[in-house]
Structure formats: structure tokens, C-alpha cells
Amino acid sequence: MKPAIYDISAAVDKDLLRAEVRDDLTVMVAGQGGDGSLTIIALLSKALLHRGYHIYRTSDIASRIKGGHAAALMRASTKPRGNLGDQIDILIAFDLEAVQKASNRLAPNSIVIFDSSREAMPPDLVPETALMIPVPFSRLSVRDLRRDLFKNSLGFGLLGRIIGLADKEVESCLRKHFKKLSSAQLEPNIKALREGQAFADKAGISGRNSILTLPAQAVENERIFISGNHAAAMGFMAAGGRFFAGYPITPATDVMNFLERNLPAVGGVVMQAEDELASINLVIGAALTGVRAMTASSGPGIALMLESIGHCGSAEIPIVIIDCQRAGPSTGMPTKPEQSDINMVTRGGNGDYPHIVLTPGDPEECFYGSILATNIAQRAQCPVILALDAVCHDNFTVPRFDLERARIYPGKRVTESDVAQMEEYRRYAITEDGISPWAVPGTRDAMNLVTGNERNEWGLVTTEPDMRVAMVDKRSRKIETVRPLLPKAVEWGDVNSPLGILGVGILGGVMTEAAERLAEQGLHFHCHRPRTLWPVLEDTIDFVNSHERVYVVEQSEGAQLAGLLKSEGARADKIVSILKYDGLQFSTAELVATIVEKERLA
Amino acid sequence: MTKTYEIRKPIWCAGCGHFGVQGAIQYALQAAGIELHETLVLAGIGCSGTVQNNIGAYGYHAMHGRVLPTAIGVSLANPDLTVIAAGGDGDGYAIGGGHLMHALKRNANLLYVVMNNGVYGLTKGQDSPTAKTPLAAPEEDPLDAMMLGLSIRSTTFLARAITTRSDQLNELMLMGLQHSREGKGMAFIEVLSPCVTYDDTYSQWMNKVYDLDADPDYRNDDRGKAFFDLNRLIEQSLIPIGLIYHGEHASLQSAMLSDVTPFHSLEDQHAGHFNQHMEEVLSAYAV
Numbered sequence: 023m024k025p026a027i028y029d030i031s032a033a034v035d036k037d038l039l040r041a042e043v044r045d046d047l048t049v050m051v052a053g054q055g056g057d058g059s060l061t062i063i064a065l066l067s068k069a070l071l072h073r074g075y076h077i078y079r080t081s082d083i084a085s086r087i088k089g090g091h092a093a094a095l096m097r098a099s100t101k102p103r104g105n106l107g108d109q110i111d112i113l114i115a116f117d118l119e120a121v122q123k124a125s126n127r128l129a130p131n132s133i134v135i136f137d138s139s140r141e142a143m144p145p146d147l148v149p150e151t152a153l154m155i156p157v158p159f160s161r162l163s164v165r166d167l168r169r170d171l172f173k174n175s176l177g178f179g180l181l182g183r184i185i186g187l188a189d190k191e192v193e194s195c196l197r198k199h200f201k202k203l204s205s206a207q208l209e210p211n212i213k214a215l216r217e218g219q220a221f222a223d224k225a226g227i228s229g230r231n232s233i234l235t236l237p238a239q240a241v242e243n244e245r246i247f248i249s250g251n252h253a254a255a256m257g258f259m260a261a262g263g264r265f266f267a268g269y270p271i272t273p274a275t276d277v278m279n280f281l282e283r284n285l286p287a288v289g290g291v292v293m294q295a296e297d298e299l300a301s302i303n304l305v306i307g308a309a310l311t312g313v314r315a316m317t318a319s320s321g322p323g324i325a326l327m328l329e330s331i332g333h334c335g336s337a338e339i340p341i342v343i344i345d346c347q348r349a350g351p352s353t354g355m356p357t358k359p360e361q362s363d364i365n366m367v368t369r370g371g372n373g374d375y376p377h378i379v380l381t382p383g384d385p386e387e388c389f390y391g392s393i394l395a396t397n398i399a400q401r402a403q404c405p406v407i408l409a410l411d412a413v414c415h416d417n418f419t420v421p422r423f424d425l426e427r428a429r430i431y432p433g434k435r436v437t438e439s440d441v442a443q444m445e446e447y448r449r450y451a452i453t454e455d456g457i458s459p460w461a462v463p464g465t466r467d468a469m470n471l472v473t474g475n476e477r478n479e480w481g482l483v484t485t486e487p488d489m490r491v492a493m494v495d496k497r498s499r500k501i502e503t504v505r506p507l508l509p510k511a512v513e514w515g516d517v518n519s520p521l522g523i524l525g526v527g528i529l530g531g532v533m534t535e536a537a538e539r540l541a542e543q544g545l546h547f548h549c550h551r552p553r554t555l556w557p558v559l560e561d562t563i564d565f566v567n568s569h570e571r572v573y574v575v576e577q578s579e580g581a582q583l584a585g586l587l588k589s590e591g592a593r594a595d596k597i598v599s600i601l602k603y604d605g606l607q608f609s610t611a612e613l614v615a616t617i618v619e620k621e622r623l624a
Numbered sequence: 625m626t627k628t629y630e631i632r633k634p635i636w637c638a639g640c641g642h643f644g645v646q647g648a649i650q651y652a653l654q655a656a657g658i659e660l661h662e663t664l665v666l667a668g669i670g671c672s673g674t675v676q677n678n679i680g681a682y683g684y685h686a687m688h689g690r691v692l693p694t695a696i697g698v699s700l701a702n703p704d705l706t707v708i709a710a711g712g713d714g715d716g717y718a719i720g721g722g723h724l725m726h727a728l729k730r731n732a733n734l735l736y737v738v739m740n741n742g743v744y745g746l747t748k749g750q751d752s753p754t755a756k757t758p759l760a761a762p763e764e765d766p767l768d769a770m771m772l773g774l775s776i777r778s779t780t781f782l783a784r785a786i787t788t789r790s791d792q793l794n795e796l797m798l799m800g801l802q803h804s805r806e807g808k809g810m811a812f813i814e815v816l817s818p819c820v821t822y823d824d825t826y827s828q829w830m831n832k833v834y835d836l837d838a839d840p841d842y843r844n845d846d847r848g849k850a851f852f853d854l855n856r857l858i859e860q861s862l863i864p865i866g867l868i869y870h871g872e873h874a875s876l877q878s879a880m881l882s883d884v885t886p887f888h889s890l891e892d893q894h895a896g897h898f899n900q901h902m903e904e905v906l907s908a909y910a911v
């Protein structure tokens with residue numbers, strides 16, 4: 023049996039128009055960069071957000087300006103998910119390559135809308151039971167609207183009908199999305215939308231006669247829809263961050279873009295530097311004056327910054343660094359996610375120095391994590407790194423951030439009047455908690471020397487062995503001082519199970535879903551997601567050692583997370599690594615299958 | 625008065641030019657009436673990179689080559705501070721060379737002093753980018769940072785001095801300091817500061833300097849003519865010194881800093897303006 027193919031002249035089978043209810047839908051729109059795939063997914067996300075669904079949105083784009091394959095994907099679900107569904111329920115393909123790329127992920131009952139302007143669709147690429155709808159997007163768009171550009175609005179018009187959105191709901195989404203366009207630019211888009219709806223009319227898809235339906239969901243708490251990068255940048259601002267310098271790099275540039283738009287209004291400064299060495303040293307300069315300062319980059323840029331990060335650890339300068347990890351080594355695959363900077367951010371740099379690495383799992387954790395990072399940097403007077411993975415560019419629905427929770431902890435700053443009470447002031451005073459009182463330049467009578475050379479309490483360079491040891495020990499004590507403030511791991515699943523799954527960052531979503539499915543098969547797992555990477559917290563080591571077998575899931579070839587845990591006391595014989603480094607995200611099905619197979623052999 | 629660190633005695637070899645540079649910085653601070661607690665002296669890595677310990681102001685020892693971006697960060701974050709960046713020719717023209725042109729382009733309010741001795745002193749005498757006849761590549765011409773400065777159209781203060789002419793050095797240092805303090809931008813002063821241990825160039829340089837300040841035909845407000853004249857002098861194997869260029873251009877601070885809130889104070893954090901702004905930012909993501 024070949025898949026049913028409907029064209030513009032024929033109506034869709036009546037029994038397909040059953041308005042089948044879905045509570046979980048994964049949609050992919052793909053074509054060449056510039057085809058408008060991202061716009062359709064953005065519009066659809068908006069519509070379904072309004073209907074009360076949790077949305078997870080991601081993209082898969084070539085690192086090029088225009089052209090190159092670009093796919094946008096979105097999952098709408100009644101539960102918060104943070105990953106895509108295993109299978110694509112609806113595909114809009116602007117070219118053949120899009121169908122080829124999606125082919126092995128299409129659900130048996132998927133709906134495939136294909137741009138038939140240039141080529142006919144080879145039916146063997148989609149499941150036999152799929153519904154194929156060829157639509158000459160380009161042709162219609164060029165014929166009636168004179169621009170290829172409006173394909174996206176046209177596609178959205180049709181898509182809205184297919185999933186049972188009301189025409190006015192769809193139009194209001196479009197108007198909101200394009201609110202910055204002039205009416206001359208907006209009108210053709212509205213026309214294109216109607217064109218898409220007219221096309222649906224011809225196929226008999228309208229109103230209640232839709233193929234699918236996603237009923238409106240009640241929403242209890244106010245939600246926002248945001249990426250990890252924007253959330254982290256916002257957290258930095260909320261925690262008093264006022265200086266940012268960066269150098270463009272995918273996928274970190276978004277942090278700089280966000281701050282360029284928003285920081286100057288509160289008197290902050292955002293600078294685009296000449297390279298990452300300059301970025302981090304501009305930030306160090308700002309930090310020296312007591313201003314809360316941050317930079318953001320990705321693997322290659324962080325590698326350049328390592329000397330400076332270690333320097334801040336030594337010289338006791340508080341800065342925040344966001345590392346938006348991408349597939350390495352070297353330039354690697356700029357638009358593909360990975361978690362392979364773990365070695366670098368935890369162990370990189372020369373010498374031993376105190377620092378902290380947090381690894382948030384969703385945009386909400388990025389926001390509060392960034393507040394914490396900004397405050398802890400000040401408290402401990404050391405560098406704090408936020409290691410993000412695909413969470414940096416993917417958008418999630420999360421509860422609206424509570425700005426009231428953003429507190430500012432000044433740490434051990436001393437003012438002119440404090441200094442006036444002191445007999446002497448030593449910048450690097452040896453203290454029990456490892457943190458020295460800090461007077462910034464401009465403070466009368468508290469002149470001091472800041473250096474990355476080993477030094478005495480006054481900041482004067484020394485190599486005297488006892489002082490060296492005292493200084494190193496003092497610096498390492500500060501980490502113990504702030505340790506209680508560091509976010510503990512999140513745990514869920516079957517607490518009594520001897521089997522565990524452990525992973526960080528964005529993998530929380532896929533771990534959750536995999537564990538649910540494994541439980542349905544009678545395999546129960548206890549799950550653990552650390553949120554502090556460095557120092558490795560005891561609860562994580564305990565988790566590994568107190569289970570019989572723990573699957574450590576990570577996106578790196580080198581099993582960097584597993585290696586880190588082992589070096590900090592996790593027993594090697596307990597750990598089974600599951601590694602992925604093909605540039606794609608883990609899917610639940612894949613993780614479930616891998617675990618089932620390994621359990622069978624165990 | 626609270627006791628702070630004890631000002632270090634310089635650790636330089638007797639006769640090192642760096643003594644003179646330090647003296648000029650101290651002279652300028654005093655003559656300009658700038659208080660030490662309002663001054664941050666940032667230094668690079670090298671023999672030159674110890675000057676911050678000897679002055680009594682706030683001091684910062686940057687990483688090798690990074691003194692300029694750090695100083696720019698300071699000058700933006702607290703525009704009230706007097707910012708003096710200093711370092712060697714290796715620090716500023718080799719490992720930090722990439723930052724130099726961008727700093728010159730940005731024109732931030734700070735004074736940058738390079739102690740040029742043509743060698744890497746601290747690592748024991750290797751050639752620096754300004755070495756006259758580098759052993760490894762004798763056919764290469766030394767870098768001339770004043771020519772570089774002239775070629776970047778937003779520079780506002782370029783000068784070269786030699787430690788043996790201390791009056792001129794002091795005067796230029798004071799002018800440079802005032803230039804940056806008055807918000808006119810970056811003052812870049814290269815001081816010929818011989819290294820007696822690894823390449824004693826005193827007599828050689830003293831014979832070759834050509835004092836532009838004493839030349840009535842030289843125009844330090846004409847970039848094009850200055851470039852032409854410097855090039856001609858260099859072709860004659862002379863070393864031009866004096867105030868090489870003095871002009872006007874918007875400073876980085878005037879371009880980047882607003883008067884919204886003094887951003888180095890966080891007291892306004894939970895004040896109305898800030899909260900309202902954050903709520904607005906957040907609302908853009910509401911569903």
C-alpha cells in the first residue's frame with residue numbers, strides 16, 4: 023500500500039477529518055536556510071502556548087548566513103518535557119533534503135506537507151500509513167504574492183487548519199509575531215495566510231473538520247517561553263550585573279545580543295571586544311572596580327580565556343563566565359550541541375585555583391543559576407562558570423521568573439568608613455573562611471596590590487614557601503565556605519532501585535521520559551542530575567557508589583563526566599557510560615533501547 | 625591613618641631606564657594633584673611590570689600582554705579613577721600587539737606608558753619587536769608604534785620620550801595624564817628605556833634621537849604631515865621624540881557611558897526604575 027497523496031484538486035478523505043485529540047505533538051519544518059522554517063515553528067509555538075501547552079523548541083541549522091539545510095522543531099505537550107518526541111507527527115518540507123533528513127523519524131500516522139513546486143515527492147521516503155499533502159508553496163507564493171518569501175505564512179495557514187486552530191487565533195498570532203513590520207509588509211503575509219487557508223478549504227479541512235485537535239489546557243501558574251541564554255543573561259542583570267564584554271561565537275552570541283538590548287537602560291555597559299582574550303580582560307578590569315561583570319563564549323573562546331580564568335582564581339577577582347558548549351574539538355561543529363567542555367571548565371588552566379562550575383538544566387535554572395553565580399563570584403571572590411549545553415539556544419516554557427527572589431549579596435566588601443576603623447588593611451589577609459576583606463580602588467587609605475603572582479597578605483610578590491602554602495590553602499578554603507550554597511543535584515524516580523541514570527544539563531528531560539518508559543517495561547531507575555559540576559558534590563559520588571549500576575549519559579566521546587566523577591571518588595565498576603557525539607540530541611527511544619540492551623547483557 | 629602595603633623599592637638593575645619612567649609617572653601624579661587612592665596603576669608582565677608596586681597607588685599586575693583591555697575595562701566601569709597602564713615593548717607590541725590597535729582605535733580615557741628597551745628583560749634578553757637588528761631575522765625592520773598610532777585616525781595623544789631627557793619625559797607624562805583625566809581619550813607615551821643588562825642602547829639612542837618639540841617646522845596637529853616627517857626621520861636612522869600627535873576625537877567613555885544610573889553603585893537595584901525595566905524585559909517572554 024502506498025501512502026495516500028492528496029493534491030490541490032482533491033478533498034481529503036472524510037474519515038481523516040476526525041479531529042483526533044493529541045496531548046503531545048512534535049512538528050518539524052525544514053528546508054533551505056531562508057525558507058522560513060524558523061518562522062513557522064515560532065508561529066506555531068505561539069499559538070500552542072496560548073492554548074496552554076508546554077513547548078520545547080529547537081533548531082538544527084547549518085552555520086551559514088543563507089542557504090544550507092535548516093530545520094526548526096517543536097514539541098507541544100501537556101507535561102513539561104524539555105526534549106522532542108521520538109517521532110515527528112507533522113513535517114512541513116520545503117525540499118527533498120528535508121524529507122530525507124526526517125524520513126526515519128516520521129511517525130506511522132504522520133502528516134507530511136511537501137512543497138511540490140519543483141519536484142514530486144518520492145513516496146518511499148515516508149511510512150506507508152502517513153498522509154502526504156503536496157502543496158506547491160513556492161509556486162503559489164510567487165504566483166499570487168510575487169515573493170517566495172511568504173511561504174511561511176502560507177504554510178502556517180494550512181497547518182493551523184490541520185491541527186484545528188481557529189482562523190482568527192492563527193491570524194492574531196501572525197499579527198503579533200510580525201508586529202514590527204509596516205502594514206505594507208504585513209499585508210502580503212496576511213494574504214499568504216488566507217491563501218494557505220483557501221488551500222485547506224479545497225481539501226475540505228476547516229473548522230471542526232480538522233485532522234488533529236489540541237484542546238486548550240488550563241494553566242495554573244504564569245509561564246514564560248525563553249532560551250537558556252536569555253534567561254542566564256537576565257539573571258545576571260537581576261543580580262546586579264552591569265558590565266559585559268564578548269566576542270561573537272555560536273551559540274553564545276545571543277547572550278551579548280540580549281544584553282546589548284537591555285543592559286544600557288540600567289546604566290550598564292556592553293562591549294564587543296577584538297577577541298576573547300580582550301573580552302575576559304575587559305571584564306576583569308570592570309570587576310577590579312567592584313562592578314559585577316561577565317563574559318560569554320563557547321569552547322574555542324573559553325580555551326583562549328583559560329589563562330585569565332586561572333588568574334582570577336589566583337588574584338581573587340570575581341567574574342562570571344558563560345560557556346555555551348558546542349561540538350568540539352577546535353572549531354568542531356559550531357551549531358551542534360555537546361557536553362564536551364567538562365574537562366576544560368573543571369580542570370582547565372595552569373596551576374591549582376579555586377573556581378565553581380554550575381550546569382543548569384533548563385532556562386529557569388539558567389536564570390536562578392546565573393543570579394547565584396553572580397553572587398557567589400562576589401562572595402568567594404573567584405571565577406564562576408555557567409556551563410550550558412543545548413539548553414542555551416533551545417526555548418522552553420518555564421514558570422515566570424520571580425524577580426523578588428533576585429537578591430544581591432555584596433560579600434566581604436569594605437568601605438571607606440570600615441577602613442577608617444582598621445589599623446591596617448591587607449588585601450590578601452589570611453582568614454579562616456578563605457575570603458579576605460576587599461576594598462576597591464577609590465577607597466581612601468586602603469591602597470592595595472592585586473596580582474596573579476604568588477604574594478603575601480599585602481599583595482607583594484613572594485615565593486617564600488610557608489606563605490605560598492598559606493595562600494594556596496586560604497584560596498582553597500573559600501570553596502568550602504561557599505559549598506553549602508551550591509545547588510544540589512535533582513533526584514527522581516525509584517529511590518529503592520539499585521539502578522541509576524545520571525546526566526547533566528539538558529539531558530534531564532530525556533532521562534525523565536526514558537525512566538518513565540523503562541518503568542512501564544518493569545525496569546525501575548533512580549535518576550540523578552547534578553547541577554554543580556565543580557566542585558563535585560558529595561551527594562553525586564554517594565549516588566554512584568550506593569547503586570549497583572549507574573548509567574552515566576553524556577554528549578561527549580571522552581566520557582568526560584564519568585571521568586570527573588571517578589576522579590572524585592565514584593567507583594569505576596559502578597559506571598556504565600552511554601555516549602553520544604554525532605551532533606544530535608538524545609532521543610528517548612534511543613536512550614531506552616540502549617539501556618534495555620545493556621541491562622540485558624549486564 | 626590605616627596602614628597599607630609598604631611601597632616597594634624597585635627591583636631593577638642599577639642604571640635600568642625603567643627608574644626614569646617610574647619617576648616621571650610619580651612626578652606627573654604629584655604635579656597634577658591626583659590622589660593615590662584614586663589612581664590605579666596597571667602593569668604588564670616583565671621587568672617593567674613591577675612599577676605598580678613602587679608608587680603607592682592601587683596596583684594591578686595584569687597577565688602578559690593584557691594590560692590594555694583590562695585598563696579599558698577599569699576606565700569604563702569607574703570613570704572617576706585615574707587609570708595608568710604600563711608595560712614593556714614585549715608586553716605591549718608582541719603578545720599584546722593585537723590589543724594595541726584596538727585600544728588606539730577606541731580612545732578610552734587612560735594613560736598608556738610603554739617602556740621600550742628593544743629586548744625582553746625579564747626572560748633574559750631575547751629580541752622584542754622593536755629590536756634594531758634581531759638576531760633571528762636581521763632583515764626585518766623594527767616596529768614603530770608611533771607610526772602605528774598615527775595610522776589609526778581616532779588617536780588623540782601620541783608621544784615618545786627618552787629617559788635621559790627627564791625634563792621632556794616629565795612634561796610629556798604630565799600632559800598625557802591630564803589629557804586622559806580631562807576625558808580627551810587615550811594618551812600613549814613610548815619611553816626609550818634602555819636595558820643595561822641585555823642591550824645597553826644608551827649611547828646609541830642618545831645619538832639618534834631627534835627632538836620634534838625643538839623643531840619649529842614640525843606640526844603635531846597635522847596627522848598626515850607628522851606621518852610623512854616621521855617616516856623621513858626613520859629612513860635617516862633617526863628616532864623621533866617629543867609630542868608626535870595631539871588631536872581631538874570622541875573618547876570611548878563619551879560614546880558608551882550614559883547618565884542613567886552610576887552603574888558601579890547597586891543601591892538603585894531595587895529602586896523603581898530598575899524593577900520596572902526588568903519587569904518589561906521579562907514580559908517580552910510572557911506566553
Ligand SMILES: Cc1ncc(C[n+]2csc(CCOP(=O)(O)OP(=O)(O)O)c2C)c(N)n1
Nearest residue numbers: 669670671672688712713714715744745746
Ligand atoms: C603567556 C606568557 N608567555 C610568556 C611569559 C614569559 N614572559 C614574562 S616577561 C616576558 C617578556 C617581557 O618583556 P617586555 O615586555 O619587553 O618587558 P621588560 O622585561 O623588557 O621590561 C615574557 C616573554 C609569560 N609571563 N606569560
Ligand code: SF4
Nearest residue numbers: 637640671745819820
Ligand atoms: S634586565 Fe634590563 S630591563 Fe630588566 S631590570 Fe635589568 S636593566 Fe632593566
